[in-house]
Amino acid sequence: MTPTRRTLLKSVGAAALLGTGIRHAEGAMTTEPDLILTNGRITTLDRSKPDAEAVAIKDGRILAAGRADEIMPLAGAGTEVIDLKGRRAVPGLNDSHTHLIRGGLYYNLELRWEGVPSLADALRMLREQARRTPAPQWVRVVGGWSEFQFAERRMPTLDEINAAAPDTPVFILHLYGRALLNRAALRAIGFTRDTPNPPGGVIEHDAAGEPTGLLVAKPSALILYSTLAKGPKLDPEDQANSTRHFMRELNRLGITSVIDAGGGGQNYPDDYEIIRALHRDGQMTVRVAYNLFAQKAGEELADYRRWTGMVKPGEGDAFLRLNGGGENLAWSAADFENFLEPRPDLAPVMEAELESVVRLLAENRWPFRIHATYDESIDRFLTVFERVDRDVPFDGLRFIIDHAETITPRNIERIAALGGGIAVQHRMAFQGEYYVDRYGADAAEATPPITRMLEAGVPVGAGTDATRVSSYNPWVALYWLTQGKTLGGLTLTPERNRLDRETALRLWTKGSAWFSGEAGVKGALAPGEHADITVLSDDYFSVPGEAIKDIESVMTVLGGRIVYAAAEFRYRDPAPPPPSPDWSPARTFGGHWRRAEGRPASATNAMALSSACGCADQCGVHGHAHHIAWSTPLPVSDKSRFWGALGCNCFAF
Numbered sequence: 001m002t003p004t005r006r007t008l009l010k011s012v013g014a015a016a017l018l019g020t021g022i023r024h025a026e027g028a029m030t031t032e033p034d035l036i037l038t039n040g041r042i043t044t045l046d047r048s049k050p051d052a053e054a055v056a057i058k059d060g061r062i063l064a065a066g067r068a069d070e071i072m073p074l075a076g077a078g079t080e081v082i083d084l085k086g087r088r089a090v091p092g093l094n095d096s097h098t099h100l101i102r103g104g105l106y107y108n109l110e111l112r113w114e115g116v117p118s119l120a121d122a123l124r125m126l127r128e129q130a131r132r133t134p135a136p137q138w139v140r141v142v143g144g145w146s147e148f149q150f151a152e153r154r155m156p157t158l159d160e161i162n163a164a165a166p167d168t169p170v171f172i173l174h175l176y177g178r179a180l181l182n183r184a185a186l187r188a189i190g191f192t193r194d195t196p197n198p199p200g201g202v203i204e205h206d207a208a209g210e211p212t213g214l215l216v217a218k219p220s221a222l223i224l225y226s227t228l229a230k231g232p233k234l235d236p237e238d239q240a241n242s243t244r245h246f247m248r249e250l251n252r253l254g255i256t257s258v259i260d261a262g263g264g265g266q267n268y269p270d271d272y273e274i275i276r277a278l279h280r281d282g283q284m285t286v287r288v289a290y291n292l293f294a295q296k297a298g299e300e301l302a303d304y305r306r307w308t309g310m311v312k313p314g315e316g317d318a319f320l321r322l323n324g325g326g327e328n329l330a331w332s333a334a335d336f337e338n339f340l341e342p343r344p345d346l347a348p349v350m351e352a353e354l355e356s357v358v359r360l361l362a363e364n365r366w367p368f369r370i371h372a373t374y375d376e377s378i379d380r381f382l383t384v385f386e387r388v389d390r391d392v393p394f395d396g397l398r399f400i401i402d403h404a405e406t407i408t409p410r411n412i413e414r415i416a417a418l419g420g421g422i423a424v425q426h427r428m429a430f431q432g433e434y435y436v437d438r439y440g441a442d443a444a445e446a447t448p449p450i451t452r453m454l455e456a457g458v459p460v461g462a463g464t465d466a467t468r469v470s471s472y473n474p475w476v477a478l479y480w481l482t483q484g485k486t487l488g489g490l491t492l493t494p495e496r497n498r499l500d501r502e503t504a505l506r507l508w509t510k511g512s513a514w515f516s517g518e519a520g521v522k523g524a525l526a527p528g529e530h531a532d533i534t535v536l537s538d539d540y541f542s543v544p545g546e547a548i549k550d551i552e553s554v555m556t557v558l559g560g561r562i563v564y565a566a567a568e569f570r571y572r573d574p575a576p577p578p579p580s581p582d583w584s585p586a587r588t589f590g591g592h593w594r595r596a597e598g599r600p601a602s603a604t605n606a607m608a609l610s611s612a613c614g615c616a617d618q619c620g621v622h623g624h625a626h627h628i629a630w631s632t633p634l635p636v637s638d639k640s641r642f643w644g645a646l647g648c649n650c651f652a653f
Contacts (some may be wrong), residue, residue, distance in 0.1 A: 019379075039084050040535070044526060055525055055533070094523065097463055099467055103468075108242035110467075114143050136232055148433055284319040333381065362394060378401060401415055406426065409452055422453050424453075426471075428486065509522075534556050577604050
């Protein structure tokens with residue numbers, strides 16, 4: 001048979017690949033890629049080939065990476081080719097510690113102040129959302145915001161909140177320390193002058209004895225979370241929609257994997273039905289490895305006995321799988337980081353309660369993780385782990401110390417000796433000012449001491465601890481890791497203790513993959529690994545440091561499938577249905593504020609779409625408010641034809 005030009009090209013290409021030493025998955029030479037991304041600046045994080053211009057993908061895995069002239073000859077008749085137009089691409093980001101499963105159920109209920117530049121903007125958003133929210137629903141503001149991000153450098157007052165929302169209940173969570181409730185919320189919850197303070201919390205009262213609306217965690221956040229739990233929830237259909245939109249928001253920021261740390265009120269398997277249904281229906285756009293969180297103080301061992309009899313770590317697949325126990329193993333071991341309050345001493349009963357759970361998990365070969373802010377707590381935890389290890393050797397059993405802000409070198413070495421890892425999150429970016437006020441600037445210079453952890457050879461992964469008390473934005477975390485600053489601009493970490501940009505990115509990819517036992521299949525664009533890729537709006541490796549926190553994705557690929565696309569790739573975007581219910585803050589304001597556009601991100605990426613409509617200048621009559629139209633359930637899926645026929649994208653045209 002006479003060879004065709006295509007087969008000749010493919011043969012030449014194969015020979016060239018062999019000659020240049022490009023790596024392949026087994027059988028790659030005879031396998032036609034499903035997708036090729038080419039003409040990019042691709043950081044593979046594969047140490048044998050760190051940079052590439054193109055990657056070939058087959059069956060959801062990386063087939064090959066290298067120069068464009070090496071990869072393109074592999075294309076066949078069925079290969080889709082996407083030109084990256086010189087954009088930087090990196091492996092999909094992996095959040096080592098977040099709360100996606102719980103956070104997804106509430107995402108569409110939440111008004112987000114993350115990244116909002118001024119308190120005036122935040123209060124305007126609150127006022128607008130209060131008008132739109134029907135009774136008996138609340139307006140909830142949670143997540144990673146700090147008064148230091150605002151131009152005004154202050155919190156909202158209770159008077160301002162009541163003026164913005166006189167009739168609609170409002171609950172505003174501020175980190176782990178406090179919550180602000182308006183008068184309507186106090187009425188809805190039933191807080192009166194006679195309501196007693198719960199254990200570990202304070203309901204502030206005025207001179208007349210009436211509750212003001214300020215709830216203070218002293219020191220536990222339980223009062224904040226238990227009060228928030230009194231609000232109405234979404235029905236299952238809306239919860240599924242909400243979870244899809246939360247995953248989409250993570251995709252918009254380049255996240256393709258998370259390790260879910262569980263949460264209070266999130267019992268297995270009942271409270272996992274929404275995420276399991278999305279998984280069954282093929283609607284997962286983020287890979288989730290989840291940990292099971294003990295639910296009730298004094299009954300933690302019963303929880304884990306039940307769960308170890310039901311399921312085993314690793315059960316599931318690459319999109320949804322059990323990872324182990326924690327982050328809460330015993331309520332007596334919870335040392336929440338509330339730097340507005342002094343460090344709490346854990347109860348003397350902690351060791352006995354923790355040991356019983358850890359022993360059970362070790363006997364059943366369950367990996368586990370534990371929330372640990374302070375070195376004093378970590379020291380006591382490790383003593384328990386070492387005692388269990390002598391009787392039931394860990395012998396490679398993964399365990400994770402979460403957060404570890406004030407850990408000492410001695411305890412880092414003890415973790416290394418036991419074979420554990422440390423997951424660090426960017427909580428100091430939000431609470432750094434409080435930490436410095438309490439402990440001093442010198443103490444904040446290595447909080448947490450990440451460089452020391454890496455020098456000790458301990459596996460380290462990075463994450464956020466979103467959604468309630470920290471931002472889910474990985475680029476804020478990467479900004480903090482590399483620039484050593486809070487959101488308010490306070491320098492915490494001197495240059496000697498900061499990470500270079502590649503090392504920080506590794507913590508968000510390969511580093512986090514270790515915690516779910518997936519270091520060999522996730523985190524690098526190397527042959528045989530998952531084809532999880534994010535194409536960036538700006539070049540992470542060359543933009544000024546201050547610009548890192550404004551990066552987002554313009555195309556996110558999960559297992560070779562495009563799950564999010566914007567800018568020049570927006571025509572490939574598989575947008576989900578609009579956020580529901582129709583009054584959802586996510587429908588109007590989207591998620592994290594997009595500084596580049598001076599407004600919140602629309603859930604449908606409408607503002608990005610509007611730039612190419614042919615009338616990108618402001619409409620002098622109608623304000624050119626594309627987002628209003630594109631966030632309504634109208635037959636406008638073919639946006640170019642629909643609006644082009646009108647000659648303007650203005651909804652009121």
